[in-house]
Amino acid sequence: MRKRRTIIWISILVIVLAAGAWGWHQFDKPHQSAAGQSTDVTISGDTLYHQYQADEHASDQKYLGKVIAVTGHLTEIQHSGNSIIWILSTQAGGGGINCQLFAGTKVDPEPRTGDLVTLKGRCTGFLMDVSLVDCVPTK
Incomplete structure (x- = not known):
């Protein structure tokens, strides 16, 4: 016993x-960037934003947590401490795609406002803008 x-x-x-x-x-x-991962979806920034704006729940089921390659025009580059956020514009006024670059990502040469860029990152959802994290620019 x-x-x-x-x-x-x-x-x-x-x-x-x-x-x-x-x-x-x-x-x-x-923590890993999206650079070494395969892209699940390739989409334009306008299309991604409009899909989230039309039906957030359905778009979350399609994109949330997946690695997405997004192409759009660069509106703004924000530097906040160690993080860099590229904001891609959409034709629908007021919304866009926020792409937080992976820590330590160096872009040479750094694009200017208005340039057409393609970023690959992991989708984290929609809160007035579509958010992507761990992004890396692709060529």
């Missing part, structure tokens, strides 16, 4: 330690 109870407690301890090790591994994984 005592031996059985000891085996049960040791088994529980091993399971808890294994779960803790797996959790730490997931937490400590390095």
Whole structure:
């Protein structure tokens, strides 16, 4: 009886330690850009924005969490601390595509406002603008 109870407690301890090790591994994984990942969807910025504006729920099911290549005209480049955000304009006034570049991404030469650019990033949804993170410019 005592031996059985000891085996049960040791088994529980091993399971808890294994779960803790797996959790730490997931937490400590390095952050990855979209550069090395395959593109799930290639789309223009206007089309992406209009689809989200028309039906956000359906667009989330299509694009949320997926790697998307978006082409559009650069409206603005924002520098906020270590992060750089490229904003692509759409023909619908007031909305656009916010593309946060992956930390440490160097673009040479840096494009100017009005240039046509293509960025690849992971879609995080819609909040007045469509948001992409971990973006890298493609050529």
